[in-house]
Amino acid sequence: MVKRTYEEINAKIRAGEAVVVTAEEVISMAREKGIEETAASVDVVTTGTFGPMCSSGAFLNLGHTKPRMRMSRVFLNGVEAYAGVAAVDVYLGATQLPESDPANTNYPGDFNYGGAHVLEDLLAGKEVLLEAESYGTDCYPRKKLEKMIRLDDIPYALLFNPRNAYQNYNVSVNLSDRTIYTYMGILKPNMGNANYSTAGQLSPLLNDPFYRTIGMGTKIFLGGGVGYVSWFGTQHSPEVLRGENGVPLSPAGTLAVMGDLKQMSPQWLRGISLIGYGVSMMVGIGIPIPILDEEMLRYTAISDEEIITDVVDYSEAAPQGTGETLGKVSYAQLKSGEITLGDRVIPTASLSSYLKAREIAEILKEWIKSGQFLLTKPVFTLPTTGEGINYRKIV
């Protein structure tokens, strides 16, 4: 029986002796040598995901002006940041559009720029136009501000994403007879394509299905820098149906994550435009999974063939919230480029990048192997099954 503590694993990382493999590499190892032997040799398995994660954004403290200003409305490159936090504290949401954006008035809208692009521009070192308005107070007399700023000029920038890294997500198709434009991409009529969006066997929460090692304080790869899991994410729902391997069969767990924006990179936080839908951000996340015992190794050794998800019609069932599904497929099928649904063969496309997910798992592996990245034991782990929690109730 293999047993490891966080302290033992960290001691090996410090000594440069930890055995670290990616969630992809561990699959073939477990197949060749078996669970027991692989668990005995591997200390940490790294995961990765790089896909559109809407519930993202940043808390910014814009610094005090002279004379001081209590900013009541704030715009960055025309994109409004929520200023109802404090005098110069704002939250810039990834999906926020500029006020001038025509949105879907000329359907389908382009959505070329939004909050996520502002964050990407800041990370790329570009100048951004800050505009602020105030009604003025005795202690904060200034009423107007227009200034070009860079990330370096912003005293404090905290990426805080309330819902990232969805544990499993459904596959979208379109049963109607017209093209539809969704957050799952362009869906051609009569099931012309099936779109999906997770990293499957590399995805963090699919490698620790019951959240035994992930919780508040877990140190992670976030947006190219170091971040932390700060809470469970919005809509976190551990009580969904699960397969025999424990892996949820539909969208389940989520993470709230945070980290210092200034040490992140525009390569791993990317503004994206979803035609007819809006703006979102591709977020790079990688989580190290400590192999505390054989059970954890078994979880991380899961492959795309064993991860199953629902196919959902985005012309009717998804928008109307009927909960109806059209069938189940595996990630191995989805990744092959086509799925079979009844007698129909449907080509597939992904919105999440498997190649980049692999790159993140590799980067995190190198960080740990070099001794610079230690594992943290969570203060508490995420709510799991049997706790009666369902944060995804539809009212």
Add this chain to the structure above:
Amino acid sequence: MKQKIVLHFPSIVTEQPFTYHLIKEYNLMVNILKANINPRKEGRMVVEVCGDQEDYQAGMDFLQSRGVKISPLEQEIVWLEDRCTQCGACVIICPVGALVMERPEMKVKFVGEKCIVCEHCIKACPARAMEVLY
């Protein structure tokens, strides 16, 4: 020979017939893939031209002598590889297989010579990694 090319028409010639001459006098088979021609405005046409080498050359000389600029098709749409996030949302949108997912690497590849400049990929790419140059 068979060649996909882009013809750029200066505004002063857009009201003259060209396709007619290419077919009738130069014995070329002209397949129009995409055209944007308006009176007294610069025009642009993506065509596939098929015929003998000699006829093809003579036809192209004729176009150029009338001020029509000819450019190879693959220079029209560019894939900005460093902007590409390798998600693959484009591959089911491209109607001719010019954007493909290489498996098992799961890497997007742009095959310029297959592209017909339909421009569907431009807005289908969430990262805006496809650009039209004209």
